[in-house]
Amino acid sequence: MRPLRLSTAALSAAALLLTAASTTASAHGHDTTTHTPGTEFADGFETPVVPPPAPFTTHPGGQTAGPWAVGGHSVDVSSDRLWDAAEGSQSLDLNGTTSGSVSQQIPTHPLISYVVSFELAGNPAWAPALKTGELRVDGVPVKTFSFDVTGRGFRNMGYVRQTAVFTSPLKNSVTLTFASTSPGPGGPVIDDVRIRSCLLVLCPHVA
Known part of the structure; x- marks a missing residue:
């Protein structure tokens, strides 16, 4: 494999971005170590815990599900007693009784890019077979996603990583x-x- 070589312009741009980010953070009293490149946020919907023996818990719009604010009609936090999670023992169905959403305010650093990734599957118990949704940042869609549940089941969810x-x-x-x-x-x-x-100059290509 050939080593990665960045042009002088790319390296200069990276340096400028780091300098600008550091200056802005200092001006606002922020600790620059918390949002430097490589910092991760992670959430596997492990809270709130679905109380046994229930297979899932429905959270209506206007309430919360752990750190997430629920919008739309409702969402379901689902235990692995119902179907397999991709990670841990719980996952989130974005449709409770009907379509819903979850939102959370995420700390960011000015002039820095962020890669969001998540596991995607679909509730195989209900039509339509093609489940669709959007990832939004400040209300603006940055990715549409879809998953076909044909041939899938509670122990064969078929999660696919999205970015x-x-x-x-x-x-x-x-x-x-x-x-x-x-x-x-x-x-x-x-x-x-x-x-x-x-x-910006070092972010991986995301289709």
Whole structure:
């Protein structure tokens, strides 16, 4: 494998971004060690715990599900007593009785890009077979996603890793939202949400 070689311009751009980010953070009294490139956020929907023997817990819009604010109609936090999680023992169905969403304010660093990744499957118990949704940053869609549950089951969920990249504007947080665009009581299922930061010139290509 040939070693990665960055041009002088790319290295200069990276240095400028680091300098700008550090200056902005200092001006706002922020600890620059918390949001430097490589920092991760992770959430596998392990809280709140679904009380046994219940297979899932429905959270209506306007309430919370752990650190997430629920929007739309409702969402279900689902235990592995119902179906397999991608990570840990719980996952999130973005459709409770019908389509819902979850949002959380995420600390960001100005002029830094962020890679969001998550596991995607779908509730195989309900039509339609194609589950669809959106990942939004401050209300703006940055990725649409879909999952076909044909041939899938509770012990064969078929999770697929999804990724998206967004760049933080000149502020210190954004609102990250996962929203279903599917009707009915069974929607996209997400799990193992992770966010890591990267410099614009060093971010991986994301289709």
